[in-house]
Amino acid sequence: xxxxxxxTRDAITGPRARLLELSxxxxxxxxxxxxLLGRNPSYLQxxxxxxxxxxxxxxxxxxxxxxxxxxEVELRETQENSYVKAPGRRETGDWREVPRLDLxxxxxxxxxxxGEAAFDxxxxxxxxxxxxxxxxxxxxxxxxxxxxMEPLLNDGDEILVDCSPRPFRDGIHVVRLGEAxxxxxxxxxxPDRVVLLSQNFAYPPVEVAADEVTIIGRVVWKxxxx
Numbered sequence: 001x002x003x004x005x006x007x008t009r010d011a012i013t014g015p016r017a018r019l020l021e022l023s024x025x026x027x028x029x030x031x032x033x034x035x036l037l038g039r040n041p042s043y044l045q046x047x048x049x050x051x052x053x054x055x056x057x058x059x060x061x062x063x064x065x066x067x068x069x070x071x072e073v074e075l076r077e078t079q080e081n082s083y084v085k086a087p088g089r090r091e092t093g094d095w096r097e098v099p100r101l102d103l104x105x106x107x108x109x110x111x112x113x114x115g116e117a118a119f120d121x122x123x124x125x126x127x128x129x130x131x132x133x134x135x136x137x138x139x140x141x142x143x144x145x146x147x148x149m150e151p152l153l154n155d156g157d158e159i160l161v162d163c164s165p166r167p168f169r170d171g172i173h174v175v176r177l178g179e180a181x182x183x184x185x186x187x188x189x190x191p192d193r194v195v196l197l198s199q200n201f202a203y204p205p206v207e208v209a210a211d212e213v214t215i216i217g218r219v220v221w222k223x224x225x226x
Contacts, residue, residue, distance in 0.1 A: 015056070015075045016048045022068045026138065032165050037063055066101060066140055067163050071118070096129060097121040098160065100141045122158075134220060137162040142174065144222075148198035149183055157224035159183065163217035176214040177206075183219060 012020060023030055023044075030048065031041035037060050046052050056064070056075060065072040099118035122141050129135050144157040152172075153159065161174050170187045175196065184196040189207050196206040196213070 012048060016051075018074050019044065019064070020048050022070065026068065028165060033064060033067070036067060036165075066099065066118070067138060069099065069138060069140070094126050095123050096126055097123050098139045098141055100158075132221065134160075134162065136164070137220065138164045138217075139220075140217070144183060148200045148203040150200050152199045153183060153219075153222055154224055157222050159219050159223075160221040161217035162220045166218075168215065172219040174216045174219065176216055177208065177212065181216070186213070186215065 019033075020030075023033060030044040034041050034043040034045070037043065039060075047056065061072050061075045064075060098121060100120040100122060102119045118140075126135070129137070139160050139162055141158050141160055144153045144159060145155060147155055149172075159174075168186075168188075171185065172183065173186045174181065174183050175186060177196070182196070184198065184206075187195050187197060189195040192210045193207060194210050194213055196208070198205075
């Protein structure tokens with residue numbers, strides 16, 4: 001039985017093999033990654049094991065790449081990479097590179113999501129990440145736009161977001177509400193309800209059904225100009 005399983009794994013190639021490798025390395029199930037995409041839990045299992053769908057949609061690739069901390073090109077089929085050099089490993093030596101996404105998290109009424117590709121990286125010392133309890137965190141960086149989270153988060157601040165799967169708890173998160181992406185303090189408001197809170201009292205709380213909000217990740221660090 002073990003040999004048959006190994007042969008099945010060996011038959012998986014290209015982006016399917018890479019996705020399987022990454023999910024196992026990160027300790028994240030394919031079902032959880034499928035749900036991250038808003039798909040049924042067996043979606044990625046079928047993609048890897050049965051080749052259906054034949055390839056991932058561009059938006060799904062971008063979402064997975066952001067979550068797994070890789071370049072989107074690693075999840076493309078070979079024919080889609082004809083003119084693209086395969087990227088090297090992003091985590092080597094004493095440093096870890098964290099992607100900066102081309103997306104602002106609105107600290108206000110909400111920004112409509114546009115491009116979410118990584119356009120740059122921050123380099124963090126592995127020792128510092130360990131000291132902050134972020135050694136295993138799945139991190140990306142985005143900037144804050146607007147003033148609703150002042151004085152805690154200011155317009156133009158860069159924030160690190162940990163999108164590792166975890167049980168929900170109250171805290172400051174980057175969330176998607178409809179097509180708008182925003183950073184808010186998210187708190188439970190009763191059974192199947194949450195409230196989105198601003199630090200700036202000029203912005204009233206927004207209470208919604210829990211299933212209307214997608215929690216992209218928890219804000220774990222901020223940086224900005226003095």
